[in-house]
Amino acid sequence: MINQVYRLVSPRQFEVAYKDRSLKSEEDFVVIRPTHLSICAADQRYYTGSRGKEALAKKLPMALVHEGIGKVVYDPKGQFKVGTSVVMIPNTPVEKDEVIGENYLRSSKFRSSGYDGLMQDYVFMGRDRIVELPENIDPDVAAFIELMTIATHVLSRFSTRSHKRRQVFGVWGDGNLGYITSLFLKKMYKDSKVYIFGKTGYKLDNFSFVDEVYLIDDIPADLRIDHAFECVGGIGSQYAIDQMIDHLHPEGSISLMGVSEFPVEINTRMVLEKGITLIGSSRSGREDFVQTVNFLRENPEVVDYLGTLVGEVQEVKTISDILTAFEKDLTSSWGKTVMEWKI
Template sequence: MINQIYRLVSPGRFEITYRDLSLNTDKVIVRPKFLSVCAADQRYYQGRREASVLKKKLPMALIHEGVGEIVFDPSNRFKIGQTVVMVPNTPVENDEVIDENYLPSSKFRSSGYDGFTQDYVFMESDRLVPIFEELDNHTSAFLELVSVAMHAVRRFKEKTHVRKEKIGIWGDGNLGYITALILKKEYPETELVVFGKNEHKLDYFTFIDEKILINDIPTGYAIDHAFECVGGRGSESAVDQIIDCIKPMGSISLLGVSELPIEINTRLVLEKGLTLFGSSRSGTIDFQETVDFLKENKDVIDYLSHLVSNVIEVSAIKHIDRAFEEDLVSSWGKTVMEWKI
């Protein structure tokens, strides 16, 4: 069969590539249905990566967040027409210590390998997780981002001490919002505080205990643990504030991606005996835990739906450009593409 792949060939420019693929395969064939634009995709689209990185990775199909419909399944694990969330991480080895998303040999879609902007995607059966009916299509499109937060919370449980009276989350964007949602369910007795710089974004956090603007943190304010969900240039000041606020022996979960190195006050880290750990991406286990979590906490789905800011129907290559441009000017939430091309 001839598969059409919609690749970014240079910043702001998509082209169609044709690839002949055999149906005599052990891979499951999935037709993408709803895709979500990620900040990492935007960095490629806008050319906000180093020239050497762009030269190495482009041309490449973007998007690593999405759900699709089963078209062909030689494994007989899925029903034809069943909706599944697609796992972008593709490991090529197993390790008894290192999670699949941290193995250097793993391949990750839309980061050096073609993402989901294709007519059909050929995937291993263990890279697909079925979703349930109550989970609407627009929200399910960005389950990958939810699984990243779920992975970070799982690691937080493994690495932190038992005292969790107050947890702080730095970042009023999508990742901070999702992380706060999960933490509120996992630790209902814990006081949850979100620190942000945009009051209109903090207004969306209706389910937390306290909201504080980063320029208005009271003197002597203290927390037990923290999540850094800022990324970019703001990572440095966020980590600096966290180190000042956090109590001795606390843990800091780092999730924000920064293109440039940041300075860290190691003197205070040592004085307080702090633990800093990073979390990035996710694996199939995190996707399954995410789906199970939402099935058990269906009210969270309603909160997640507030993140859907744009829905763009894509029936031509020019509509992909429109989705990225709309996402670029959006001040809140996620841009979802209804993939009908």
């Protein structure tokens, strides 16, 4: 079959590429028709060209988007029924390691980061790279399950790497990831308090489920937390980490989640004096997707809260519609932009 792939060839320019795939030789793959795709900040860095000339020259042309769901259209082994809704896992490992997770293996491939993402007519997925979705889940919310798995993965690493006193959590960052992380913390640690720290008042107004809300320039000097989660990214993470170190009890942990294009400074003197544990996390693997889907199935009220993050929803039938979706996302001040993929 001839599959159409919608690739970014240069900043703000998409073109259609045609790839021939033989269904007879694809027994280990399941063919998925994307239905809802979510635009990520990483996609925007490619789209706007802010990744830099060297990175763009190395990775383009490339189909963008690694957050999305779709329906099964063909499974040669019959494991998945045609029409089954699934979330697609962008991380694609080519080996296994007894110690290193699939998302940390340097050999693993990742869709929309050097390899074609989900902006295709049909996506050929390894059968272990899809997870069946609960019935009747809001597809606009399900579109960014991949982002939720980042929080799931971080909390899994936190649970095994931090001490057991977990009375008060602090989350820095009032964006999408900060919202998801705060919500998951509140649901998973019901007896603990969750404080959110941000710089934008109207964004913080959405965090109705947390125990306390603080503007970063108005934090009480005597406020203390047991563990912190950094969801800021960029150069702003430097200042967030500095505040976390100040307000952490000794031997607390900081889970680093935000991505920065440039090195940031960390006050190692106080990290040493307080015995603080820094926990780095990136991306996620299959187990994180399974856990996240099960979590959403068991906590439907969480899906309702996550609906707050659905910002723009753009129907996509043409390349022009793709451009419109990306441009809308650039000007959106809150939430995720979802593409209803009907091209």
